[in-house]
Amino acid sequence: MDSNVTDTDGDGGGVTLLQAGAGIAAELVTLLTVFLIAAGVGTLVAKVGRFPYTIALLLAGLVVSIAGVEIGAAQDLSHDLILLVVLPALLFEGAATTDLEQFRRNVVPVLTLAVPGLIVSVLLLGYLGSRVLGFSLVVSLLFAAMILPTDPVSVLALFKELGVPDRLAVLVEGESLINDGVGVVIFSTLLALIQEGVSPETLLTVPGALEVLREFLVVSLGGLLVGLATGYAVYRVMRNLDEHMTEIVLTLVLAYGSFLLAEHYLHVSGVIATVVAGLFIGNRGAEYAMGPRTKVSVFNTWETAAFVVNTFVFVAIGVRTPIGDLLRFADLIVVGIALTLLARAVVVYAATALVNRLQGNRVPRSYQHVMVWGGLHGSIPIALVLGLPRPGTTVPASFPRAELTALVFGIAAFSLVVQGLTMGRLLDRLGILTRSDAERLYQLLVGRSRAVSGALDAVERLRRQGDVPGDVYEDFRAEYGRERDALNEAIAELFAANPELRRERVLVGERQVLRREKSALLDAVRSGVVADDVGERLMEEVDLKLDLVDDGRSTVREDAEGYTEFWRERAESFGLDVPGGGDDGGVDDADDVPDG
Numbered sequence: 001m002d003s004n005v006t007d008t009d010g011d012g013g014g015v016t017l018l019q020a021g022a023g024i025a026a027e028l029v030t031l032l033t034v035f036l037i038a039a040g041v042g043t044l045v046a047k048v049g050r051f052p053y054t055i056a057l058l059l060a061g062l063v064v065s066i067a068g069v070e071i072g073a074a075q076d077l078s079h080d081l082i083l084l085v086v087l088p089a090l091l092f093e094g095a096a097t098t099d100l101e102q103f104r105r106n107v108v109p110v111l112t113l114a115v116p117g118l119i120v121s122v123l124l125l126g127y128l129g130s131r132v133l134g135f136s137l138v139v140s141l142l143f144a145a146m147i148l149p150t151d152p153v154s155v156l157a158l159f160k161e162l163g164v165p166d167r168l169a170v171l172v173e174g175e176s177l178i179n180d181g182v183g184v185v186i187f188s189t190l191l192a193l194i195q196e197g198v199s200p201e202t203l204l205t206v207p208g209a210l211e212v213l214r215e216f217l218v219v220s221l222g223g224l225l226v227g228l229a230t231g232y233a234v235y236r237v238m239r240n241l242d243e244h245m246t247e248i249v250l251t252l253v254l255a256y257g258s259f260l261l262a263e264h265y266l267h268v269s270g271v272i273a274t275v276v277a278g279l280f281i282g283n284r285g286a287e288y289a290m291g292p293r294t295k296v297s298v299f300n301t302w303e304t305a306a307f308v309v310n311t312f313v314f315v316a317i318g319v320r321t322p323i324g325d326l327l328r329f330a331d332l333i334v335v336g337i338a339l340t341l342l343a344r345a346v347v348v349y350a351a352t353a354l355v356n357r358l359q360g361n362r363v364p365r366s367y368q369h370v371m372v373w374g375g376l377h378g379s380i381p382i383a384l385v386l387g388l389p390r391p392g393t394t395v396p397a398s399f400p401r402a403e404l405t406a407l408v409f410g411i412a413a414f415s416l417v418v419q420g421l422t423m424g425r426l427l428d429r430l431g432i433l434t435r436s437d438a439e440r441l442y443q444l445l446v447g448r449s450r451a452v453s454g455a456l457d458a459v460e461r462l463r464r465q466g467d468v469p470g471d472v473y474e475d476f477r478a479e480y481g482r483e484r485d486a487l488n489e490a491i492a493e494l495f496a497a498n499p500e501l502r503r504e505r506v507l508v509g510e511r512q513v514l515r516r517e518k519s520a521l522l523d524a525v526r527s528g529v530v531a532d533d534v535g536e537r538l539m540e541e542v543d544l545k546l547d548l549v550d551d552g553r554s555t556v557r558e559d560a561e562g563y564t565e566f567w568r569e570r571a572e573s574f575g576l577d578v579p580g581g582g583d584d585g586g587v588d589d590a591d592d593v594p595d596g
Contacts, residue, residue, distance in 0.1 A: 035311065035312075037057075037060050037061075037064070037315055038057060038060075038311040038315060040060075041056045041057055041060050044056065054310055054314045054416075054420075055314075055416055055417060055420045055421060057310075057311060057314035057315050057318065058314045058315075058317060058318045058413070058416055058417065059318065059417065060315060060318060061314065061315040061316065061317060061318015061319040061320075061321070062318040062319075062321055062323075062413070063318075064315075064318065064319050065318060065319050065320070065321050065323055066323055082313065082379055082382065082383035082386070083263075083270075083383050083387070084259075084260075085309075086309050086312075086313050086379060086383075087259075087271065087274075087379065087380070087383065088255045088256050088258075088259040088270075088274050089255060089302075089305050089306060089309045090306055090309060090310065090379070091177065091180065091255075091259075091271060091274045091275050091278065092251075092254070092255035092274050092275075092277065092278040092302065093278070093302040093303065093305065093306040094173060094176075094177055094275075094278070094306075095177055095274070095275045095276075095277075095278025095279045095282060096251075096278040096279070096281060096282025096283075096286075096299070096302060097282060097299065097302075097303075098170065098173060098174065098177065098278075098279060098282065098283075099166070099170065099283075100279060100282075100283035100284075101511060102166055102167065102170040103170055103174050103279070105167075105361065106167060106170050106171055106174060106361070107174075108355055108358075108359055108361075109171060109351070109352060109355045109363050110170075110171060110174035110175050110178060111178065112351045112354070112355055113175045113179070113347070113348065113351050113352075113371075114174070114175045114177075114178035114179040114182060115178065115179075115182055116351075117179075117347045117348070117351045118148060118149070118179045118182050118183060118186075118347075119182075119186070120347055121144070121148050121343045121344060121346070121347040122141060122144040122145050122148055122183075122186060123141070123144075124144075124343045124346060124347070125140070125143075125144035125147075125148060125339055125340065125343040126140045126141035126143070126144045127140070128140075128339050128342070128343070129141075129143055129144060129336075129339060132335055132339065133332060133335060133336065133339075133407075135400060135403075138190060138193060138194055139194070139399070139400065139404075141190055142187065142190045142191060142194065142404075143336075143404055143407060143408075144343070145183055145186040145187040145190055145384075146183075146187055146381045146384040146385055146404070146408055147336075147340055147377050147381050147407070147408055147411055147412075148179075148183060148340070148343065148344070148377070149176075149179050149180050149182070149183030149184070149377070149380045149381065150172075150175060150176045150179060150180075150374075150375040150376060150377065151176060151180070151376050151377055151378035151379055151380050151381070164427060164432060165432070167367075168367050168370060168432065171363065171367065171371060172370070172371060172374050172375075175371075177275045178272075178275070180271050180275070180380050181220065181223060181269045181271035181272035181275060182220065182272075183380065183384075184269065184271050184380070184384070185215075185216055185219045185220055185269050185272075186216065187384050188219075189212055189215050189216060189219075191388075193212075194395055194396075194399070195389070195394045195395055197396075218268070219267075219268050219269050220268075220269055220272055221268075222262065222266060222267075222268025222269065223262050223268045223269030223270065223271065223272030223273040223276070224272055224273070224276055225268075226258060226261055226262040226266060226268060226273040226276075227258055227262070227272060227273040227274065227275065227276025227277040227279075227280070228276055228277075228280065230254055230257060230258040230261065230273070230277050231254065231258070231276060231277035231278075231279075231280030231281050231285070232280065234250050234251070234253070234254045234277075234281060234285070235280065235281060235284060235285045235288075235289050237250060238250060238281075238285060238289040238290065238294075239288060239289040242291055242294070243294075244291075244293050244294040244297040244298070245297070247290065247294050247297075247298060248297055248298055248301050251281060251298055251301075251302070254277050254281060255274060255277070255278070258270070258273040258274050258276075258277040259271075259273060259274045261273070262274075286298075286299075287515070287519075288519060313379055314378075317378070317379070317382055317409075317412070320382075320409075321409050321413060322405065322406060322409060325402060325405065325406040325409075326406055326409065326410050326413075328406070329402075329403055329406040329407065329410070330410075332403060332406065332407060333406060333407055333410035333411065333414075336407045336410065336411055337410070337411050337414050340377070340411055341372070344372055344375050345372045348368055348371050348372045348375075349368055349372070352367075352368050352371075366430040366431070366432055367432070369426065369430060370423075370426065370427065370430065370432065373419055373422070373423065373426055374419070374423060375415075376415045376416055376419055376420060377408075377411055377412050377415045377416075378412055378415070378416055381408045381411075381412055382408065382409070382412060384408075385404055385405050385408040385409070386405075388401050388404060388405070389401075438494060438497075438498045438501050439501060441494060442491070442494060442501060442505070445487055445490055445491050445494065446491070448483075448487060449484065449487045449488070449491070452480050452483050452484045452487065453484065455476075455480050456476075456477065456480050456481070456484070459473060459476040459477060459480070506554055506556070507549055507554060510545075510549050510554055510555070510556060511546065511549050514542055514545050514546050514549065515546075517542050518539055518542045518543075518546075521535055521538050521539050521542065522535075522539075537566060538566065538567075541565060541566050
């Protein structure tokens with residue numbers, strides 16, 4: 001068979017299979033070039049240490065761009081490539097690895113910053129930009145909607161390395177996950193107004209503002225519902241499945257399917273849909289629908305996928321940066337950086353001050369400084385600016401696309417390089433506590449304890465299967481048993497010397513146990529073992545206990561019941577003698593809880 005086969009299209013044209021193959025080979029070569037650069041950067045970072053990998057990739061891409069070397073796939077970085085290929089993977093992985101309990105405890109400051117905070121900052125930067133940058137009001141608002149959504153991938157990588165408090169990481173990442181979706185919705189609405197030739201003054205009228213608000217709510221809530229529906233559908237399938245490879249594929253379908261269904265078929269927010277689906281499957285799905293092997297496989301797969309995608313996108317952003325335009329519009333970029341930081345600072349400090357007045361779980365001032373400086377602007381703004389139409393097409397010929405592109409790339413480069421590289425020093429200057437030596441030791445002891453428990457389980461299985469003789473089994477059990485006892489003693493001694501660490505672990509453990517209680521109650525109600533009204537009353541009690549734990553108060557005591565449950569009262573009303581009841585139904589501080 002002749003390999004030089006032509007596939008004609010009926011009008012004399014055609015492409016040979018060899019030509020098609022050559023095109024694919026060229027793309028593979030460019031991708032390999034990108035990953036060779038990444039490998040070199042990774043080797044250098046490993047030797048230097050404490051240098052964010054993604055920022056190093058961006059710098060390498062900038063060097064390639066300055067040198068004038070063209071790398072095909074990276075050079076072709078486009079709006080669609082980022083939004084359809086890159087973004088769903090990064091959003092899903094980020095959402096799936098977010099602790100929903102931590103997110104829920106910080107949902108007020110996160111949502112305040114991500115929704116009204118972002119809207120106010122867009123209005124502020126839009127107004128200032130129209131006065132200082134020389135853009136019309138609607139174009140200035142469009143610029144603000146592009147640049148203000150935060151993208152803290154680089155900072156979070158550094159956070160993990162430095163071991164900053166979980167709450168700070170959740171505040172920064174949670175805001176980013178939500179405001180990415182909100183920012184895209186605002187951008188799309190404003191771009192549609194420009195394309196339709198709507199006068200900027202229309203935005204200042206009540207009907208015009210209400211129409212924009214209606215569109216925003218429909219698109220946002222629609223994305224939320226799509227994410228919940230698709231996440232729940234995949235969760236139900238996974239709950240009745242125990243095949244880790246198939247479940248990995250299901251999460252892949254969920255990440256991209258929720259985005260495409262929302263964005264391209266229902267015309268609502270694909271970003272919000274993917275984030276909600278990731279939060280659902282990464283928390284409830286991981287707890288109730290994944291076995292230990294599946295959980296490890298799924299999260300390792302998504303961690304690898306996010307790493308590969310980040311590697312490509314940061315090199316590509318560096319390569320795609322228009323160095324000539326950055327130099328040509330340098331004065332505009334400097335002003336844009338100052339205005340963006342100003343708008344960010346005003347909203348963060350004002351919003352957190354308001355939140356701190358309304359709730360007891362205050363956001364410390366030091367955290368606020370980090371949230372201002374850590375609001376990096378990366379892949380989302382780049383994707384949006386690359387998707388802008390060319391002047392004279394669907395937008396007026398006077399539309400400043402070149403200036404907007406230079407501004408977005410310049411501000412993104414500044415935030416990723418300057419803000420990202422100085423984050424470590426800022427954390428040190430502010431004295432934000434990283435993981436203490438006691439916490440690191442506790443993690444070491446717990447990690448080894450789990451390994452020992454796994455080894456004992458494996459030895460037990462081998463004995464039951466007849467794969468190890470009885471005397472060998474006894475040797476293994478004695479050896480690992482002694483190590484387990486030593487580890488338990490070391491953990492108890494560590495807790496005695498560090499009561500705050502012990503208190504924190506008690507609350508974490510109690511929260512997990514209470515969630516299991518609630519899941520068991522739901523199963524009992526669904527199966528008809530418990531009537532709906534009884535199940536509802538019992539679940540209300542579990543929710544009350546969870547609220548107490550979230551406030552830092554434990555319901556567990558060593559000497560007596562720390563909380564008088566509803567069933568005890570009902571049993572005593574029937575004349576039953578129930579031992580172990582609490583004295584007054586109160587709760588004690590978690591410091592009074594036993595080691596177990």
